[in-house]
Each structure stands twice: as structure tokens, then as C-alpha cells.
Amino acid sequence: MRDFVSERARAIPPSGIRRFFDLAGKMEDVISLGVGEPDYTTPWHICEAAITSIEQGHTSYTSNTGLETLRRDLSSFLNNRYQISYDPLSEMIVTTGVSEALDIAIRAVIDPGDEALVVDPIYVSYGPCVTLAGGKPVLMPCLEKDHFRLTPDLLMEHITPKSKVLILNFPNNPSGAVMRKEDIKGIADVAIDHDLLILSDEVYAELTYEGKHCAVASVDGLWERTVTLSGFSKAFAMTGWRLGYFCAPKEITAAALKIHQYIMLSAPTMAQYGAIEALRHGQDPMEQMVREYHMRRNLFVDGLNRIGLPCHLPEGAFYAFPSVKQTGLSDQEFAERLITEAGVAVVPGSVFGTAGEGHVRCAYAVSRNDLSEAIARMGEFIQNL
Structure with a gap:
């Protein structure tokens, strides 16, 4: 049966995150810092709005692009919060999670042979979607040493005549790194000079702790060459609702909409009513x-540094990305032994790219008590190595 599998499907690896999540699910007394998901349930008023929509027969x-009311509310939200303006009628698509938004964005602009420049470390789906x-x-x-930010020099080093797209994810999963406005301005000069289109996944934008998130499209010269991708999963604790959005100049939006029409048709209706409530009262x-x-971050990162796992201060998202190099173990060995010997599940940094090697991703979206216990177990584990 293997002969029926396409070469592209063979070329992409299975998710390295799910392996440790599934392993944790089979063991008792495990503190899981593995899966990036809020530990909060969706606020009840959002759930109630979705339930009411069902009761009313919605x-x-x-529409393929989503409820017009939702798109108008979302347009106002983005304009007021991040100073980026999109026409809700021609420059926005409501998608089934930001994962779909990323997929249709890539497929709308990438031709065979095009190169997509991707920041590393980065969430596991970006490279496979390009492939x-x-x-x-x-x-x-x-x-x-650069706090896992992209620098203009690094970008320049990787540009070739085939470079077409630059894929950014800040605040970053897995490092928690944030690009400030002055950082993005440096990237803007290179992107404009080399005519790159930017796909910017900003799903963690609302989870920014130091200052305010700077939307890539808000920087001078970048709106017309940026596709903004985001969703409701992280900010409003709506991961299971599978609702995201795609925003771009109308020509690119029209291209992505054709793909969306064929593979998805429209995002879940009741989830869209919940999202309207989230934007208005959430x-x-x-x-x-x-x-x-923010408080959990301070508690956990301080604990990691105290037990001998050096960790830069993540300025966004809900991930810590400590180095485990000084233990003498690879990140894969560290994660495997930590879960079996100490009952703490983390994700090896190498699954997020070569720059993640020697680190592990720890999601601090668990209770403070669990974080304190995880630090204690990790500290004992390191002492016993």
C-alpha cells in the first residue's frame, strides 16, 4: 500500500509534539508541560452565545468568508488594538483555525520550486505546509544570544533568487520570543528590497507581557506585502472551537478564498457566533x-534558572525554552528520561528546528502548584544525573 502514498506525504514527518503528549496520557502522576493549550475553559458567556445560536436555528x-457581523467586529478589533485596517468585505476570511489560514495562505502564493524563508525554531507545521x-x-x-529574534543579517544570509515568502511567528512558539517594532523595521527594509511577501502568524499577539504587540502589517511599507494570520484559540481559550482568520490585500485574499471554498467551504457557524461574543465582551x-x-512565567522561569537550566525570559506566548546542554544529554534524551524518571512531560526543542537543539519547550499553561511541583521534580532529576 505504500506505493499509493504521495512523495510529498512521505517527505513530511509526524508531529514530534504529539508523541510526548500521547506518552504522558498513558502514564500516571505526570505533569504535562507538553501541549500548547490554555488550561482555562472558554468563558461561559461565549459558550452561551454559541448555544443560543443553535437554539435559534443558526x-x-x-458565507464562505464568514459571518459579515464577525468580520466587521474583527476588523474593528484589529484596527483599535493593533492599528491595522482590513476591509471586512474583501480582505478577510474566517477560517477553521489559524492552521487552515496558514495552509491556504501558503498554497495561494507558493508555486513549485519557490523558497519560503522560515524562522527557526518554529511550530512544527510550517515547513511541512510549504512542502x-x-x-x-x-x-x-x-x-x-539574539533572544531568538530574526535579524536583518540572518535574513539576508538566506535569501536566494528563488526566495518568495518570509514566514514569521511572533510571539514565537516554542521560544516565547517577541519582535519589537524596531526589530520589524529592520526586517521591513530587507523584505522590501528583495520583494518578499510576509506571512505573519500572530495567534499569540494578545499574550504579550513586555509592552504591546506590534503587528507586522502596521509597520510602514509592510501592509501591502503582509498576510496577517491569527485566531481565537489562545487569547479566548477557544482551541476546540477551531476558529481563525486570514487578512490580506484583496488580490491575495481572493486567491486564498478559492482554496478555502474547495477544502472547507465555511468555518463552523456556531463557533462564529461565539467569536462575536468574544470580541464584544471577552x-x-x-x-x-x-x-x-505573566505571573506563572515569572515563577517558572525563575525556577528553571535556579535549578540550573538557563532560560531566557520569554516575552510572549506561554512557553519557556530552557537550555539542557549543560546536563550532557541531548534534548531528546532529556525529554525521554524526564518523563519516565521524574513524571514531567516536555517537548524536545529539536522538533521545532535545528535552532531548537539543546533546548526543551515547557508550556506553563498549568496551575502554579503544578509548575512548582514540576520545578521540584526537574531539579531532583538533574541532581541525580
Whole structure:
């Protein structure tokens, strides 16, 4: 049967994250810092709005681009919060999670042989999505000394005549790195000079702890060459609702919409009604959640450094990315032994790219008690090596 599998499907690896998540699920007394998901449930008023939509019979397809009311509310949200303006009628698509938004963005702009420049480390799906579109992912290893940010020099080193797209993800999964406005301005000069289109996944934008998130499209000269991708999963604790959005100049939006029409048709209707409620009345619960993550970050990163796992201070998302090099173990060996010997699940940094080697990703989206216990177990594990 292997002969029936396409070469592109063979070329992509299975997710390295799910392996450790599944392993943790089979063991008792494991503290899982593996899967990047809020430990909060969706606020009830959002759930109630979705339930009410079902009770009122709103169970049919919506427009391919999503409910117009949602797109208008989302346009206002992005304009007010991040100073980026998109026409809700021609420059926005509501998608089934930001994962779909990323997929249709890549397929709308990548031709076979095109190169996509991808920051490294980065979430596991970016490279495979480029490969499935027939393109070639080119990983750019962002260094810890640069706080895992992309620098203009690093970008320049990897540009070739085939470079077409630059894929960014800040705040970053797995490192928690953030690109400030001055950082993006440096990247903007290179992107404009080399005529690169930017796909910017900003799903962790609301989870920014130091200052305010800078949307890539808000920087001078970048709106017309940026596709903004985001969703409701992280900020509003709506991972299972599978709702994201795609925003871009109308020509690119029209191209992506054709792909969306054929593979998805429209995002789940009741989830869209929940998202309207989230945008209109979900700011307070979101800000409370972000404040709690901020405190957990401080607690956990301080603990990691104290037990001898050097960790830069992540300025966004809910991940710590400590180095395990000084233990003498590879990141794979460290993660495997930590879960079996100490009952703490983390993800090896190497699954996120070559720049992640020697690190592990720890999601601090668990209770403070669990974080303290995880630090204690990790400390004992290191002492016993």
C-alpha cells in the first residue's frame, strides 16, 4: 500500500509534539508541560452565545468568508488594538483555525520550486505546509544570544533568487520570543528590497507581557506585502472551537478564498457566533488570563534558572525554552528520561528546528502548584544525573 502514498506525504514527518503528549496520557502522576493549550475553559458567556445560536436555528453554512457581523467586529478589533485596517468585505476570511489560514495562505502564493524563508525554531507545521504546496522551506536559525529574534543579517544570509515568502511567528512558539517594532523595521527594509511577501502568524499577539504587540502589517511599507494570520484559540481559550482568520490585500485574499471554498467551504457557524461574543465582551476574561500567565512565567522561569537550566525570559506566548546542554544529554534524551524518571512531560526543542537543539519547550499553561511541583521534580532529576 505504500506505493499509493504521495512523495510529498512521505517527505513530511509526524508531529514530534504529539508523541510526548500521547506518552504522558498513558502514564500516571505526570505533569504535562507538553501541549500548547490554555488550561482555562472558554468563558461561559461565549459558550452561551454559541448555544443560543443553535437554539435559534443558526446551523446552516455561512458565507464562505464568514459571518459579515464577525468580520466587521474583527476588523474593528484589529484596527483599535493593533492599528491595522482590513476591509471586512474583501480582505478577510474566517477560517477553521489559524492552521487552515496558514495552509491556504501558503498554497495561494507558493508555486513549485519557490523558497519560503522560515524562522527557526518554529511550530512544527510550517515547513511541512510549504512542502505540501510544492515549495522548499528554508530554515533560518535564530540564536539565543539574539533572544531568538530574526535579524536583518540572518535574513539576508538566506535569501536566494528563488526566495518568495518570509514566514514569521511572533510571539514565537516554542521560544516565547517577541519582535519589537524596531526589530520589524529592520526586517521591513530587507523584505522590501528583495520583494518578499510576509506571512505573519500572530495567534499569540494578545499574550504579550513586555509592552504591546506590534503587528507586522502596521509597520510602514509592510501592509501591502503582509498576510496577517491569527485566531481565537489562545487569547479566548477557544482551541476546540477551531476558529481563525486570514487578512490580506484583496488580490491575495481572493486567491486564498478559492482554496478555502474547495477544502472547507465555511468555518463552523456556531463557533462564529461565539467569536462575536468574544470580541464584544471577552476582553476582561482575556486580560485576567494574560495576567495570570505573566505571573506563572515569572515563577517558572525563575525556577528553571535556579535549578540550573538557563532560560531566557520569554516575552510572549506561554512557553519557556530552557537550555539542557549543560546536563550532557541531548534534548531528546532529556525529554525521554524526564518523563519516565521524574513524571514531567516536555517537548524536545529539536522538533521545532535545528535552532531548537539543546533546548526543551515547557508550556506553563498549568496551575502554579503544578509548575512548582514540576520545578521540584526537574531539579531532583538533574541532581541525580
